[in-house]
Amino acid sequence: MLQLKNIKKSYTTGDFTQIALDNVSLNFRQNEFVAILGQSGSGKTTCLNIIGGLDQYDSGDLIINSKSTKKFEDSDWDAYRNNSVGFIFQSYNLIGHLSIIDNVEMGMTLSGVSSVEKYKKAMEVLDKVGLKDHMHKKPNQLSGGQMQRVAIARALANDPDIILADEPTGALDTSTSKQIMELIKEIADDKLVIMVTHNPELAEQYADRIVKFKDGQVIDDSNPYEDIKEETGYSIKKTSMSFTTALKLSGKNIATKKWRTALTAFASSIGLIGIALILSLSTGFKIQIDQFQRDALSEFPIIISQNTMDTDKESLEKMYGEHTNNVENNTKIRNSSKVYLYDSTENTITHKNIITEDYIRYINDMDPEILSSIGYTRMTGMNILREKDGEVLPVSLAIGLNMNNGNGQPMALGTGGLSSYPEPLDSSGISYLEKNYDLLAGEYPKDETDLVLVIDNQNRIDYSVLKNLGFDTDNIESIDFEDLVGTEFKLISNDNFYTKTEMNTFLPSSDYKEVYNSKDNIPLKLSGIVRLKEDMTFGIVGNGIAYSDKLVQRIIDLAKDSEIVKAQRDADHNVITMEKLDETAKTTFLAYIGGDSIPQMIYLYPSDFESKDAVLDKLDSYNRDKSKEDAIIYSDLANTMTEMTGGIMDGITIVLIAFAGISLIVSLIMIGIITYISVLERTKEIGILRALGARKKDITRVFNAETFIIGTFSGILGIGIAYLLTFPVNVVIENMTGLTNVAQLNPLHGLSLLGISVALTLLGGMLPARMAAKKDPVEALRTE
Template sequence: MLELKNIRKVYHVGDMDTIALDDISVAFREKEFVAILGTSGSGKTTCLNIIGGLDKYDSGDLVIKGKKTKDFKDIEWDSYRNNSVGFIFQSYNLIMHLSIVENVELGMTLSGVSKEQKHKRAIQVLEEVGLKDHLHKKPNQLSGGQMQRVAIARALANDPEILLCDEPTGALDTATSVQIMDLIKKVAGDRLVIMVTHNPELAEQYADRIIRFKDGNIIDDTNPHQERPKEDQFNLKKTAMRFKTAFGLSLNNLKTKKGRTFLTSFASSIGIIGIAVILSLSSGFKEQILQFQSDAMADMPIIITQSTQEIDEETMHKLANDRMAVVKGTAEFEDTDKVYLYDPSENTQIHTNVFTDEFMEYLESINPEICGSLGYTRLVNLNMVRNTDKGVVPVSIASASSNDNGMSSMMSSATMSLGLSSYPKQLADSSKSYLEKTYDVLAGEYPANDNEVVLVIDEKNRIPQNVMEALGFDTKDVETIDFDDIVGTEMKIIPNNEYYVKTDMGNYIPATDYQTMYDSKDAIDIKIAAVVRQKSNVTIGVLSTGIAYSDNLAGKIIELNEESDIVKAQEDSDVNVMTMQNFDDATAKSQFLGYLGGTSIPYMIMVYPETFENKDLVLDYLDTYNEDKDSDDAIVYTDMAGTMSNMTSGIMDAITIVLVAFAAISLVVSLIMICIITYTSVLERTKEIGVLRALGARKKDITRVFDAETFILGLFSGILGIVIAWLLTFPINSVLYNMTDLENVAKLRPEHAVLLVVISTILTVLGGHIPARMASKKDAVEALRSE
């Protein structure tokens, strides 16, 4: 046998599988084999002509089944190692956290063999190598000879064409070495076996052909091979590691380090815990606010008026910024002795809503299930008189403060009310009326017909003195009035033709013959049916203190007066027929006609959603009307409840974003920590990387193994963080209840929990992907040599 000294490297099949040796001999059994090729670190190929007859190939060529390996791609090398070559290493190179059956199955897993088939084949080859009684064990529970048998079984599992043995007996005693060589000799009966050994005696005893090297050249070949031209028969099945396999490898590895895995996951979950608690409190407080708003603003209507002031978005932002600057103390105050004049109308736009018959019909056709009632404010004067102890006297439903047009102020307001005199009409017949739902009867009964009215008082049973005086009650030296003296009070509404007289100057003034008015057969009798007060659980009402009546009564008055002399005169005149003054604009004339009962067009409409949740449906219904309308014909409404709700919701969202941003800093720390932990895992599993590459795993498969590990860590961290955050909501709610009497404020919403788990998983995978990529690029031989 010839000896080859001082060979620094021998290149095996594959572009990474190199073994540094000082003195080697090669023994193999003859089969279709052309040459052995490898790639050096410099990228140059080296061909060891261990078989003669290769003169027709260029230097550096390795031909496998007729295909030059210089044309191989990485994936083809991986497939070749997995399908055609089996490796038996001197140091076994078993994956210690897998059972011996799983070690043997690994190569077949990369080949895409089904779970049942690979398990059956693994048991079969383990039995063939004499490990039938050790199937349940892990490698660290076996002797050296038994571990080498596992390595042989793993190499044979895919039934490779070539078996490469690197000093298979180098770590074994003499008796065990003989057993292993006998086993290798047995498996060499139907495949090519190439063995590198320092023991010439083993080569002489077991090899069919021995090749010796010296100074990089073949110096002796006991059975030279004559190469024959072959057709390209190269056809390999591509290897691939499924994520499920990578997941299983990583899970088994993490199981061997339970303590470190838990501490890593807990540290990574701190950011998730912080964000989850913040979102729990934010959503809980927002829910509390929305519930309060729902209770407080359930009775707040959507208001549509004839004239609506619109402020453009840019101006709104400017006004808000100016106010905020004053609050912060950053506003710039003018240092001058001059007063600057400006026109506020330049920043606003007045939109006139035209209440056409089409719109009124559309509005009244709204679904009663989403809209409980509609309220109309009409400016019609009631022209009332009352028979008192002092005779028949004129009375009114409000304090008689008049504007320039002579109209009584119909919009006097009480605390927490919109200050209206007519209550909304119910759309659904089966439900309670607005008056019944919103006001309690303190004396008398709810109105049974349109001619019955109610007297509204505030929460302390108060009413302005001038209101009662306007109704004809004696308030001199009187502090209280009994309910019984109010309920049942009768009054009459007088038609315009009997209430107004035309003067010699051509204008109209109220008549003074009240008895004649009172005796008119056309007068409408009304009666105070009850004294009512806003219910304690209602935050906002619409009725001002004083007389309140139904919209149907207002309709009767308009029907009585729309053909009256004063109305016709006003329709034909451009000046006020009572004061003879010019109107400021057409709107002022229209309003005065409404005051006289000359038009049924309401001054203001109030739409009451059946519930706070149905408000958006009502708004959608109103928006639908505007879809095909020009801007001038569109109906602009005011959603006071929505505006207030959006303001508070926006504040809570801003606070939440700021707090989440601070808590997210810990996620960045977790990201860096996961990157370090994954890199540590790469260092710990370096030999496993070499084994997987030798078995045919692709670079992307190695990346997938470590991505799977970080996926498991991220998923577990997210779930652990969510569980801890959920448990923390109980003491947090207890503390908040003791401090604020608010119950169950902290609520972790399921969608937030799922989202945070997903975020935790994604961030962890991203943090570990760079070390995973580094692992995939490791040199396989260097990885196998690591400890």
């Protein structure tokens, strides 16, 4: 197209092409070779300005088969340049980082031609111009004549209606110019070729028709063609560049700047490395805390006690499901600017849990998937005798639970000596002792009649425990394991142990040997010696003799019909001492002699830390059907620790990520600068792509693809470096704290950071990419 002021212009493709200049019409034949001769200066002609479209001129109009282009949009002009016109530029305008065949294929790529077909066509035109053997070379590896042949091949590849040649030999020597003109002449056999030149000799030698311009006016036309044949139904195929093509184009450009791209990606990845390491450490510490909390479940189970306790109304309401009614009101209060006064004594409720057989059955029916074990503390006494050297002696042990941390330090109720260990709900499951205690001698209990001796982490036990078991502890520092393992005892039934007097009281028998040999007694054996495992922080079983909960239940089953229990149920006094008893004291003593199966305390052990919430939901569900007086309040000692440690760790993680995130903002700005530099470097490429029919959105896509590649590479690089850094970080932490494998990069965190890296680079490159799309293609082509 000619850029001539105040001159009406139009083309019609098909069998003819028309240029209208004021009231003069220039029409062109389909297979004509036209040379446009123009003068230099303000009247200089160029065919390149067609790539900018004609709608920028008020008087301009392009007619395509009788279809006016007055209302053409940018996409219509892009499609027209791609399908209808092929450009042969004076300065070749090849894309330097693409191979010869990629340059030739570019126009077809924008037309949506399949890979197989465009490769075939590209090979055909390269063969036609004699460059088939150079298809994989880059433009800078060719001579000027060869590059012009590539430009001709590119112009022919998409089979356009018109070939526009702008000074095609202007940058060539005489010999090469002749070869190029012969080739263009050959092309004119079946296509309209319009060549702009200032060389009259060249025009006279090769052109079928010569049109001369001077000062914007046609002054001569050697072979005018007046007939105009109108056609209808003309349609233009829209151009499109896929994101894959954009990636390929940008990838090849990036490959020419490997070190700059690598340094850019590394600089962008620094923030990601910091965040990845923070998340790795946070994940690792959370795992360590979770492991600690799982161990703590052994020492801090969910506890249900019969004892009277003080609680507040909100906690109690939460347990039986009424707390949701006050949520809206509480929110209003929290958001207000007032201080509310209350009497704490009015808000405190003294509550005593009434544990029933029904409640115990409810607990026992819980799913073993969420509740692994249940432990009980019962005040049931044990009538134990031991035979030693032919003499039968009573065994005296304190009863009660004594939680400890493996160092022999008391952690809860009881004075030690005799305590029970929990039984798994699922009989096929591993026992509590096997999971948490190492066997030092003998074997783990197999039956309820097997006892174990629990010692601390220094193999110590209080001397009084062994003394009460009948062992000689005077002037002795230690006892061998084999001297303890296998020791036998007998648990004496109430009817054998207690004798009824004439005054209807009951006294323990004084003839221990006779009682020891009587029937209905239960033989017991010290089956093994255990110690809390080194990786366990806390243990529920106290140092001393540990027994199964099943053994206590067996004692209760035997004792409930004994004479002493029957007499005590009917009496209001102690049937041994004749002391007057109130209801509480009577219940306590009745439990001691085996007449009450209700435990004083219940200990629930969730299968894992995540199952704890499910257990609590089950306990709350029981309370929702009960009155306030019948509600069962529990204590979740681990919950306070969990919330505190979890909140602290989350807070630290957020703060550290916020600091590290500042570098991501810097990376975003840096990517914007790098992309802008790339836009400046590729300005001419932008013009070439637009000349070949690329849309504005395609140009945007090219630079978005470039930032996508950089962002992806940056993310992978950052995640990879962060992962490698976890190894030395773990070594340092282990040497300083003893904690192993703390830094652990979660794969989900890695994928998320990769997504963030890509998103930020796309965001950073968005503005430069839009700037690239808005560049004037004519001006872009003129850029060196």
